[in-house]
Amino acid sequence: MNTEMWVAIAAALIAAAALYFNWLSTRAAIRAARAAEEQTRIQQQLRIDAAQPYVWVDIRPDDATGTLLNLVVGNSGPTVASNVRVKVEPPLPVIEQLRERVDTAQERLGDGLQSLAPGRSLVWPLGQGFNLLKDKGRQAYTFMITADGPFGPVPPLAYMVDMSDWRGLLDRPAGSLHQLTIAVKELTKEISKQV
DSSP states (O other): OOHHHHHHHHHHHHHHHHHHHHHHHHHHHHHHHHHHHHHHHHHHHHHHHHHSOOEEEEEEEOTTTSSEEEEEEEEOSSSOEEEEEEEEESOOOOOGGGHHHHHHHHHHHHHOEEEEOTTOEEEEEEEEHHHHSOSSSOOEEEEEEEEEETTEEOOOEEEEEEGGGGTTOOOOOOSHHHHHHHHHHHHHHHHHHHO
């Protein structure tokens, strides 16, 4: 073998090594490009999700009385929710004096609200908790919510609220406004006595 043959073999080995490392580099570049595309997709989805409304439904004690239970529908998201529909299964319990009002609310929510602004809540009274809660057994209600946001339909949301979880809870309104009202009434009585 002459020198030219050794140079050709060395060049072929160097070319093969370069081809191998080029192949490795290409694979790494392809993986990086796919990861960048996936990251871009995730960022776009995060931007869309952050701009969508967040519509929720709950059964909550009334802030003023603590005795009444209310059906509350709200939007905690940053944008307006439109075509808001709420289905409740089975129908919610209600005292007889409020039946028409609650039936209308459930029908209205089933048909759909045209819009629900950010930070807005709609409240319908169901009745006193002691009249609505059963003594035993579960009292579960499934809420199914659909709505549209600025980027189209919001993913549907379904969850269960079991009113039996509230049995035996302290029935007192929370917050300083209730306490302040009581204090003002007491002060008013005391001033009336003095006058």
